Amino acid sequence: MNAIEFTLLVWVASFLAGLLGALTGLGGAAILVPVLTLWFHVHIHYAAGAALVSVIATSSGAAAAYVKEGYTNIRIGMFLEIATTIGAVIGAYLATKTPVEGIAIILAVVLLYSGYVSGRSQPEHPVGVRPDPLAGVLRMHGSYPTPEGPRSYLVSSVSKGFGLMFGAGTLSGLLGIGSGAVKVLALDQAMKLPFKVSTTTSNFMIGVTAAASAGVYLRRGYIDPSLAMPVMLGVVAGSFLGAKLLARAKTQWLRRVFAVVIITMALELIFNALTGRL
C-alpha cells in the first residue's frame, strides 16, 4: 500500500468515526485509537497523537455551535478546566512511561465504560438537587433554554466534580482521547447538571484539555504529520456532516450499534495486549 492509498483509507475510517461520534455524542477519537492500531497497524503512540489533535478539532467545531445556543455553562467549564488541564499534562507524561500494553488495557476499560454509559438513558433535568455553597460563591448556578423559556438549575458537589475531572484529564492525556464519558459522569452524576448542560459543557472542556497534552505529545514526537493529516481532516468532515444530520437521525438505534462496536474493539484490544500483538 503506498502513501496515497493509506491516506485515503485512513481518511475514510476517520470520516466514519467522526460521523458516528457526532451522531451518538460519544466523540470519534475514543474509537479512532483502536481502529488505527488494530486495523492499520499504527503504533499506539502515533494513534494517540493523531486522535488527540482531532479531538481538539471536533470539540472546538461543536462548541462553536453549542456556546451560541446558550446551553454551555462557561464558568463551570472554566473552573473545572484547572483540573482537566493539569491532569492532561500529567497524563501525557505518564504516556511516555507506561508500557504499550498498559495503555491499551486502560483504553479498553474506558471504551467499555463509554459503551455502557451510551446504552443508558438520561433524565433531562435532575430534581431535588442539594446546592453546594461553593457553587454559589463561584456563581456556577445557571439557566438554559427550553421550548418553554429559560429554566434554572442548581449545582451540587463541586469538589467531587473537580476530583473526577482531574481523573478525566489524566485519562485524556494518557490515551489521546476526549474522555467525554468520564466528564459527563462528573458533571451529571456528581454535580447534577441537566443533561444538555452537562454534555455541551463537557464538550466545551474537551478541546482545552486536549490542547494541554498536545504540547507534550508534540515534543515527544507522537504527532506524525502524515498520519495526523488524514485523521484530522476525516474526523472534521465526518463530524460536520454528523452535526447536520443529527436532527433527522435515529440516534437511539445508532448509539446501540456504536456501543457494540466500542465493546468489540475494547475486547480485541485486551486480547492483543495480553497476547503481545500490539
Added chain:
Amino acid sequence: MSFNWTDEKTEHVIGNLLRAGVLISAFVVLAGGIYYLAQHGTGHKDYHEFHGQPQYLCTVSGVVASALKHDSHGIIQVGLLLLVLTPIARVFFSAISFGLEKDFTYVAVSLIVLAVLIYGLLGS
C-alpha cells in the same frame, strides 16, 4: 451595560473564534497534505514501530522554520499547531471578557488554565 449582554456577546465571539480556528487549521493541513502526497505519494511509510519525529518537528520554532522552507511535514504541523492554539486563544479571550465583567475570580481561574496550557505547549 447589563451583565447578560456581556455574557451573550462573549459567547458569540468565542463561538466565532473556535469556528475560524478549526477552518483555518484544516485548510493549512489540507494544503500541506496535498503537497506531501504530491512529493511522497507513491512511497511507503510504516507506522508500526515508534521512532518519534525528527527533532525539527518536535518544537514550535522548528515546525515554523521548516514550514517556511516549504517542507510539507512542517506545513501540516503548522496547521495542527494552529488547531492547538485555537482553544488556548479561547481561554485568553475568556480571561479578557471576565475582566470586562469585573469578575476577578474568573480572571484568575482563566489565567491559571492559560498558564497550564502554555506550560504544556512550551515545556520547562
